[in-house]
Amino acid sequence: MKVFEFQNGDKMPMLGLGTWKAAPGQVYDAVREAIKIGYRHFDCAAIYRNEEEIGQAFEDVFAAGEVTREELWITSKLWNNAHGEENVLSALQKTLADLRLSYLDLYLIHWPVALKPEVLFPESGTDFFSLEEKPIANTWKGMENVVKAGLTRHIGVSNFTINKLKQLLNTCDIRPEMNQIEMHPFLQQPEMIKYCQEQHIFLTAYSPLGSGDRPDILKSSDEVSLLENEVIMRIAEAKGCSPAQVLIQWALERGTAVIPKSANPVRLKQNFESTTVQLGPDDMNEIARLDQHARYIKGIFWTMPESPYTVEELWDE
Numbered sequence: 001m002k003v004f005e006f007q008n009g010d011k012m013p014m015l016g017l018g019t020w021k022a023a024p025g026q027v028y029d030a031v032r033e034a035i036k037i038g039y040r041h042f043d044c045a046a047i048y049r050n051e052e053e054i055g056q057a058f059e060d061v062f063a064a065g066e067v068t069r070e071e072l073w074i075t076s077k078l079w080n081n082a083h084g085e086e087n088v089l090s091a092l093q094k095t096l097a098d099l100r101l102s103y104l105d106l107y108l109i110h111w112p113v114a115l116k117p118e119v120l121f122p123e124s125g126t127d128f129f130s131l132e133e134k135p136i137a138n139t140w141k142g143m144e145n146v147v148k149a150g151l152t153r154h155i156g157v158s159n160f161t162i163n164k165l166k167q168l169l170n171t172c173d174i175r176p177e178m179n180q181i182e183m184h185p186f187l188q189q190p191e192m193i194k195y196c197q198e199q200h201i202f203l204t205a206y207s208p209l210g211s212g213d214r215p216d217i218l219k220s221s222d223e224v225s226l227l228e229n230e231v232i233m234r235i236a237e238a239k240g241c242s243p244a245q246v247l248i249q250w251a252l253e254r255g256t257a258v259i260p261k262s263a264n265p266v267r268l269k270q271n272f273e274s275t276t277v278q279l280g281p282d283d284m285n286e287i288a289r290l291d292q293h294a295r296y297i298k299g300i301f302w303t304m305p306e307s308p309y310t311v312e313e314l315w316d317e
């Protein structure tokens with residue numbers, strides 16, 4: 001398994017398991033099965049509301065001696081309603097209690113968007129704080145504090161643009177080591193890859209298979225399927241593998257980590273075995289031409305009348 005090696009020598013397996021939408025009642029089995037298959041990297045978040053069940057699975061695999069804590073890489077994310085230096089510690093403590101861990105490997109600011117403490121998802125413009133009211137630089141101090149307290153080994157961000165990374169790099173003491181963003185053949189983000197390579201920030205690709213099981217409210221009528229894309233299907237057929245395996249291996253060959261979600265034992269195994277597929281330069285060039293700057297996670301849930309956030313500002317477009 002390819003790994004990212006961090007400056008302190010820690011190693012993160014580049015292929016991990018996404019856990020958004022892995023339903024309570026199923027995610028326990030999915031995590032246990034994934035560990036049997038060989039997954040050692042798990043992508044979690046407080047807002048996925050399944051961390052308790054994932055924590056039960058971790059506790060049980062450790063007790064059964066299947067893996068040790070040190071063999072796993074566990075990421076989680078600070079939800080938008082806990083921005084502010086003073087709120088990070090308690091949010092992380094809740095995640096650690098739910099996951100039944102004493103430390104995380106990586107803790108990310110989930111979005112550069114701040115919500116009022118009592119709000120999980122906004123319903124009106126008054127549910128938000130602006131970034132002037134809750135500056136990222138201040139939230140980041142809270143992230144640095146939890147590194148110093150030994151509660152997470154690394155910190156980073158998610159859904160940050162190059163501009164927002166630049167602003168953060170100007171004010172931070174501990175540099176962000178990861179940006180987790182949507183990336184797949186329809187949204188290839190070449191400038192972000194170049195910038196993060198220069199700045200020694202690792203990238204993780206989310207929704208690498210097109211996030212087909214998103215709630216309908218997050219879907220738009222003009223959406224196109226990645227898994228059914230003609231080029232991806234043709235390459236898969238030629239290699240004797242599945243379209244999902246092409247998409248996963250494509251992400252790895254570009255030097256990004258990738259966290260496909262599955263709760264199905266057959267697809268979990270298939271996704272893990274993507275690394276046996278080899279894509280050549282012709283395949284990579286053909287896939288490069290599929291870029292259409294199209295997002296599945298558009299961030300429209302942060303934009304509504306009187307919200308301080310706009311899609312243009314969110315993505316710097």
Ligand SMILES: NC(=O)C1=CN([C@@H]2O[C@H](COP(=O)(O)OP(=O)(O)OC[C@H]3O[C@@H](n4cnc5c(N)ncnc54)[C@H](OP(=O)(O)O)[C@@H]3O)[C@@H](O)[C@H]2O)C=CC1
Pocket residue numbers: 017018019020021043044110158159180181205206207208209210211212213227242244245259260261262263264267268270271297
């Ligand atoms: N930081 C952020 O803001 C975000 C982070 N994420 C993270 O990224 C992870 C992955 O992204 P996500 O949006 O969940 O979507 P993915 O792109 O990983 O797609 C998941 C869907 O693909 C299906 N699938 C999985 N494997 C295969 C396969 N081999 N063949 C066909 N279909 C398959 C799954 O079904 P099934 O389960 O039935 O196999 C599910 O319907 C998330 O779970 C989360 O951890 C995602 C969005 C935003």
Ligand SMILES: O=C1CO[C@H](CO)[C@@H](O)[C@@H]1O
Pocket residue numbers: 020045047297
């Ligand atoms: O990680 C993610 C998936 O879940 C959330 C919605 O429920 C998104 O906000 C976020 O991008």
